[in-house]
Amino acid sequence: MVRALSTLDEHGPLRISEFAQIDGCSQPSATALIGRLTAAGFAARTKDPDDSRAVVVELTPAGRAQLSASRRAFGTALAARLPDFGIDRLSHLDSELADLLEALKSAAPHEVSTEER
Secondary structure, X not given: OHHHHHHHHXXXXXEHXXXXXXXXXXXXXXXXXXXXXXXXXXXXEEEEOOEEEEEEEEEOHHHHHHHHHHHHHHHHHHHHHOOOOOHHHHHHHHHHHHHHHHHHHHHOOOOOOHHHX
16 A cells, blocks of 8 residues: 555556556556545545546545655664664665655656666
């Protein structure tokens, strides 16, 4: 579930087919996963502003809160197992890696995808 929330957070509103492609899953699997996220209140389906026949899925405030809580819990658990890498150091590394990924995307936008992270 965290990966799906992260995908929606990073990419913004997506059609199910786009979500499936980014996530590397089948469209039926993506539909089922998005269904669970919407049932939990973590995502919402809305009409695509560019095509009223299509639907896009995006995070809700509850989904963002869940993602944030999951990331904090993961960071805390990781920090406890890596005493030389406290929260501040891990946060700095996270920021630096995000900057590196953005620089790589800008340098070669068609050659670096989020699936390669």
